[in-house]
Amino acid sequence: xxxxxxxxxxxxxxxxxxxxxxxxxxxxxxxxxxxxxxxxxxxxxxxxxxxxxxxxxxxxxxxxxxxxxxxxxxxxxxxxxxxxxxxxxxxxxxxxxxxxxxxxxxxxxxxxxxxxxxxxxxxxxxxxxxxxxxxxxxxxxxxxxxxxxxxxxxxxxxxxxxxxxxxxxxxxxxxxxxxxxxxxxxxxxxxxxxxxxxxxxxxxxxxxxxxxxxxxxxxxxxxxxxxxxxxxxxxxxxxxxxxxxxxxxxxxxxxxxxxxxxxxxxxxxxxxxxxxxxxxxxxxxxxxxxxxxxxxxxxxxxxxxxxxxxxxxxxxxxxxxxxxxxxxxxxxxxxxxxx
DNA sequence: CTTAACGA
DNA sequence: TCGTTAAGG
Numbered sequence: 509x510x511x512x513x514x515x516x517x518x519x520x521x522x523x524x525x526x527x528x529x530x531x532x533x534x535x536x537x538x539x540x541x542x543x544x545x546x547x548x549x550x551x552x553x554x555x556x557x558x559x560x561x562x563x564x565x566x567x568x569x570x571x572x573x574x575x576x577x578x579x580x581x582x583x584x585x586x587x588x589x590x591x592x593x594x595x596x597x598x599x600x601x602x603x604x605x606x607x608x609x610x611x612x613x614x615x616x617x618x619x620x621x622x623x624x625x626x627x628x629x630x631x632x633x634x635x636x637x638x639x640x641x642x643x644x645x646x647x648x649x650x651x652x653x654x655x656x657x658x659x660x661x662x663x664x665x666x667x668x669x670x671x672x673x674x675x676x677x678x679x680x681x682x683x684x685x686x687x688x689x690x691x692x693x694x695x696x697x698x699x700x701x702x703x704x705x706x707x708x709x710x711x712x713x714x715x716x717x718x719x720x721x722x723x724x725x726x727x728x729x730x731x732x733x734x735x736x737x738x739x740x741x742x743x744x745x746x747x748x749x750x751x752x753x754x755x756x757x758x759x760x761x762x763x764x765x766x767x768x769x770x771x772x773x774x775x776x777x778x779x780x781x782x783x784x785x786x787x788x789x790x791x792x793x794x795x796x797x798x799x800x801x802x803x804x805x806x807x808x809x810x811x812x813x814x815x816x817x818x819x820x821x822x823x824x825x826x827x828x829x830x831x832x833x834x835x836x837x838x839x840x841x842x843x844x845x846x847x
Numbered sequence: 848c849t850t851a852a853c854g855a
Numbered sequence: 856t857c858g859t860t861a862a863g864g
Contacts, residue, residue, distance in 0.1 A: 547848050547863085555864040563864050564848085571849050697848075818864050823850075 510681025519716040528580035533665035535679035543568030544633035552629025575698040651802035663791035736767030
């Protein structure tokens with residue numbers, strides 16, 4: 509998922525101090541997917557309430573947003589709207605892989621292959637309507653603003669950064685750079701623990717920022733060429749050229765000058781190429797949002813999480829207290845938010 | 848993922 | 856106090 513151009517990008521490690529007082533526009537889909545796939549029991553089952561509803565994402569939101577808030581960061585969630593038509597293949601491929609993973613999960617469980625089972629359990633994660641809706645509900649109760657993007661969330665976060673409404677686009681994917689986001693932050697977590705793919709090993713990960721203009725300059729290319737590199741490697745809208753990773757793609761684009769020339773030279777084609785390039789350059793975005801952080805509604809959070817979804821009241825109250833304290837501290841210092 | 852509990 | 860491990864819902 510997402511475009512694999514990380515290897516050619518210059519990243520800067522950042523501490524949470526660097527992000528204090530900064531607004532980060534979070535790619536909602538990306539974050540929820542991460543929560544759903546990672547917050548699980550050892551057998552692969554996600555957290556669920558007594559009625560069988562998945563709650564992993566609610567746990568992730570509650571604790572991570574509390575931590576970010578405590579660090580003085582102003583988070584905004586941005587949710588996807590209608591995807592472009594040329595994303596249809598990717599979407600149906602994802603649905604297919606997810607269905608397959610679901611079957612393989614059951615098979616592995618029966619055979620007692622726990623590591624296999626866990627892997628397929630993760631791959632069967634789905635950000636469905638209910639997941640999005642109750643995430644928005646919880647965020648609203650926590651006083652964190654949400655933005656509904658007309659199309660791709662990462663395009664909207666890019667727009668908000670470049671307009672000056674946000675300081676960073678936050679996602680694990682690099683796609684918002686293709687939409688022109690000037691600053692991107694990855695690994696936006698407090699306790700940076702990430703599971704190495706395949707192995708059962710966890711490594712520490714620090715938040716890192718990526719500066720678009722610095723990278724454009726360093727690579728000695730322009731934005732169109734960066735998009736060209738992405739299209740060579742493969743994006744959510746196209747498959748990518750065979751055996752071409754980011755380094756080869758960079759070489760090809762620099763050698764031939766443009767994605768059009770690269771394709772011409774190789775005798776290959778990408779469907780609706782110009783429409784896709786234009787989509788990265790001029791995606792649908794909206795100004796219809798208001799960024800306002802409000803005090804958490806303690807009773808509503810407790811009712812929602814504890815009464816309706818079986819969270820421990822002790823844990824939830826502790827998190828809400830931290831949230832309240834962080835907000836009060838902030839409004840005393842800066843006087844800008846929370847009213 | 849994040850917190851809480853536990854043992855060195 | 857810190858690193859490891861289990862539990863959370």
